[in-house]
Amino acid sequence: MTVLDPARSGQFRTAAQHASRRVPIAQRDELASHVLDAMRGQHYESAAAVAVLDGDRLVGLVTIERLLAAQPTAPISLLMDANPPVVASSTVQEQAAWKAVHHNEPTLAVIDEGRFAGLVPATALLEVLLTEHNEDLVRLGGFLRSASPAQMTTVEPVLRRLWHRLPWLGVGLVGALLAAGIVGNFEADLAEHVLIAFFVPGVVYLADAIGTQTEALVIRGLSLGIGVRRIVGREIATGALLGLILGGVSLLLVGSIWRDWHVALAVALSLLAAASIATVIALVLPWGISKLGKDPAFGSGPLATVTQDLLTVMIYLITASALVV
Amino acid sequence: MTVLDPARSGQFRTAAQHASRRVPIAQRDELASHVLDAMRGQHYESAAAVAVLDGDRLVGLVTIERLLAAQPTAPISLLMDANPPVVASSTVQEQAAWKAVHHNEPTLAVIDEGRFAGLVPATALLEVLLTEHNEDLVRLGGFLRSASPAQMTTVEPVLRRLWHRLPWLGVGLVGALLAAGIVGNFEADLAEHVLIAFFVPGVVYLADAIGTQTEALVIRGLSLGIGVRRIVGREIATGALLGLILGGVSLLLVGSIWRDWHVALAVALSLLAAASIATVIALVLPWGISKLGKDPAFGSGPLATVTQDLLTVMIYLITASALVV
Numbered sequence: 001m002t003v004l005d006p007a008r009s010g011q012f013r014t015a016a017q018h019a020s021r022r023v024p025i026a027q028r029d030e031l032a033s034h035v036l037d038a039m040r041g042q043h044y045e046s047a048a049a050v051a052v053l054d055g056d057r058l059v060g061l062v063t064i065e066r067l068l069a070a071q072p073t074a075p076i077s078l079l080m081d082a083n084p085p086v087v088a089s090s091t092v093q094e095q096a097a098w099k100a101v102h103h104n105e106p107t108l109a110v111i112d113e114g115r116f117a118g119l120v121p122a123t124a125l126l127e128v129l130l131t132e133h134n135e136d137l138v139r140l141g142g143f144l145r146s147a148s149p150a151q152m153t154t155v156e157p158v159l160r161r162l163w164h165r166l167p168w169l170g171v172g173l174v175g176a177l178l179a180a181g182i183v184g185n186f187e188a189d190l191a192e193h194v195l196i197a198f199f200v201p202g203v204v205y206l207a208d209a210i211g212t213q214t215e216a217l218v219i220r221g222l223s224l225g226i227g228v229r230r231i232v233g234r235e236i237a238t239g240a241l242l243g244l245i246l247g248g249v250s251l252l253l254v255g256s257i258w259r260d261w262h263v264a265l266a267v268a269l270s271l272l273a274a275a276s277i278a279t280v281i282a283l284v285l286p287w288g289i290s291k292l293g294k295d296p297a298f299g300s301g302p303l304a305t306v307t308q309d310l311l312t313v314m315i316y317l318i319t320a321s322a323l324v325v
Numbered sequence: 326m327t328v329l330d331p332a333r334s335g336q337f338r339t340a341a342q343h344a345s346r347r348v349p350i351a352q353r354d355e356l357a358s359h360v361l362d363a364m365r366g367q368h369y370e371s372a373a374a375v376a377v378l379d380g381d382r383l384v385g386l387v388t389i390e391r392l393l394a395a396q397p398t399a400p401i402s403l404l405m406d407a408n409p410p411v412v413a414s415s416t417v418q419e420q421a422a423w424k425a426v427h428h429n430e431p432t433l434a435v436i437d438e439g440r441f442a443g444l445v446p447a448t449a450l451l452e453v454l455l456t457e458h459n460e461d462l463v464r465l466g467g468f469l470r471s472a473s474p475a476q477m478t479t480v481e482p483v484l485r486r487l488w489h490r491l492p493w494l495g496v497g498l499v500g501a502l503l504a505a506g507i508v509g510n511f512e513a514d515l516a517e518h519v520l521i522a523f524f525v526p527g528v529v530y531l532a533d534a535i536g537t538q539t540e541a542l543v544i545r546g547l548s549l550g551i552g553v554r555r556i557v558g559r560e561i562a563t564g565a566l567l568g569l570i571l572g573g574v575s576l577l578l579v580g581s582i583w584r585d586w587h588v589a590l591a592v593a594l595s596l597l598a599a600a601s602i603a604t605v606i607a608l609v610l611p612w613g614i615s616k617l618g619k620d621p622a623f624g625s626g627p628l629a630t631v632t633q634d635l636l637t638v639m640i641y642l643i644t645a646s647a648l649v650v
Contacts, residue, residue, distance in 0.1 A: 033365075036365065039393050040358075040361065040393055040397070041393070041394065042393055042394065043390075043394045044390045044393060044394070045390070046390065046431075047389045047390045047393055048373060048389075048431065048447070064372045064373075064389060065368075065369045065370070065371065065372045068364050068365055068366070068367055068369060068372055069366065069367065069368045069369070072365070097451065097455075098455065100451060101448075101451045101452055101455050104448050104452075105448065106371075106373065106431065106446065106447035106448050106451070121431065122373070122431035122447035122448075122450075122451070123426075123429050123430065123431050123447075125447075125451055126422065126425060126426045126431070126447065126450055126451060126454065127426050127429075129451065129454040129455060129458065130422075130423065130426045130454055132458070133454065133457070133458040133461070134545075136458070136461075136462060137461060137465075137541045137544065137545055138541070140462075140465055140466075140537075140541060141465075141537055141538050141540070141541025141542070142534055142537055142538050142541075143538065143541070157559065158559050158562050158563050158566065161559065161560075161563040162563060162566060162567065162570075165535075165538050165563070165567065166567070166570065168534065169531065169534055169535065169567060169571060172530055172531050172534045173527075173531065173571060173574060173575060173578075175527070175530065176524070176526070176527025176528070176530055176531055176575070177527065177575075177578060177579075177582070179523075179526040179527045179530070180523040180524050180526075180527055180579070180583075181523075183522060183523040183525075183526070184523050184583075187519050190515075190519050190522055191516065191519045194512050194515050194516045197508060197515055197522040197525070198504075198505040198506075198508040198509050199501070199505050200508075200522070200525055200526055201501070201504040201505075201508070201525055201526065201529050201634060201638050202498075202500070202501025202502065202504045202505055203501070204526050204529070204530075205497055205500065205501055205504070205529075205630070205631070205634055206494065206497050206498065206501055208630075209467055209493065209494055209497045209627060209630070210490075210494065212465075212466055212467055212626075213466050213467050213468065213490050215466070216462045216463070216465060216466025216467075216468070217466070219462065220459075220462055234482065234483050234486065235486075237483050238483050238486040238487060238490070241483065241487060242487065242490065242491070242494060245487075245491065246494060246498060249498060250498060250501070250502075253498075253502060254502075254505070257502070258505075258509075301537075302534060305530070305533075305534070306530070309526060309530055313526050
């Protein structure tokens, strides 16, 4: 397993941290009315569902709604969902919340090495989903990680807005100067063939757009506990194919519009290369940063974009100067 | 109010669509044990909380946990939260879910013109939050709107990936060709002053980064029912200030590194203009698209980026050719 296995990296809160044992518990042969009687006077953290145990092993869940609707003499084993949504105690919190939603259950059972470890209440599941949502937008949007939830950001005063945004823009400014330095290395080629300069913004934009799509998938995947390894093959193939399609179309269009097939070929080849590389960066940067012990979130959004832009500019100018001059 | 008032546009589902009346209901003078007795044998959609009514007016909520823990003889009016999380039936669904989370409640009461209209079960709140999260990432990432939830997208095969991504990249390709056309209009200036070409990628990148930050706020705000009008003033001020700061710093850096204060001034002025305009586009484009009766989501992500990039290239080259040549 890599460090990116979210359940094992320290950066992700797990289902166990939200599980409560202050929930109703019953044995499988108890009757519905007995279980309901026994619940009275108890102080539960969540009474949304009754955990049915056999020793310390979970055998099913009964929602409070189903328990109330049942015949008083019905045994709990006939009422319970014998295949309830269950997660391991190490499951990443958002993955756990996702599982509950897809079972249409307001609660989730947590199992630790086969033993019942508690139920995650609906309030905890709701908070997890809201927090993760805010975090993802903060990441992709290029805000300082300490930014308050986006709801706050939406109405916060101008000076705090500046504070949350300037750090990443500062990184962007350094990137912009580096890009100028890269272009400067090809000054002579550009002076001779100005046409090369025409396609710098477009090639950079397209490589960026492909990288952003991959980032959105990686961020979503990481939150849900889907490791980069599971998507890396398909993503790289998709990136290369997108580069091939966009490169092919732009070869024909640039060539026939601007009547310079050398520059057209340079645009096409660099789109192919840049699209493939943008995908790899969007996949690898979060991974590399987590290897350094930092939050992989820093590898998405602005940092990935700056890195991609610099590489794309370099690839395009190297290709163009090789083909044209 | 503008069309962007999410509660009034047809594009947003409201709290009323998730409210259920199949929930336990009690009068304020009932005793805890009576309420619990009366709940047996009933088929509720959610029994997470008891709605306490006075006629058809909601006066409080009692969670099932609190009801179970109470003395049997306690009157329900002493147990209830007399100030529970309540939303109007027209409240946008995600805003409603957000309110429940911040009250740390697994349920939410819906009021229609003063009358109790039902409770939103936790399962509905959970589903709302997950759906909105996927939608936001699909928008920002530049996928076709019909893309399945991102979880699916993460593992779907290569051909379906292409299908969900190519449409927006096609728009990007058209934008890239238009950008080349814009640069082409300044061919003579560029040939004479190649230095101008050095800063095209950097200026475009920085304007983009500022626009993306605003987009993340607008998307979050729209989901939570915060209209563009409430943030427009602060956002525009923030965008202009960011442009001023970045412009000032880059004036000094470009001027002292490349020793051409005309080009440095062109970079600075166009950063100021482009940053301000990028903010306005990120605010106005979703609004304009909703005016046309389309989903405002189309105004975020790729379309906003392409529009910004083209305007930024134009602003920079006009400024540079005016100041330098």
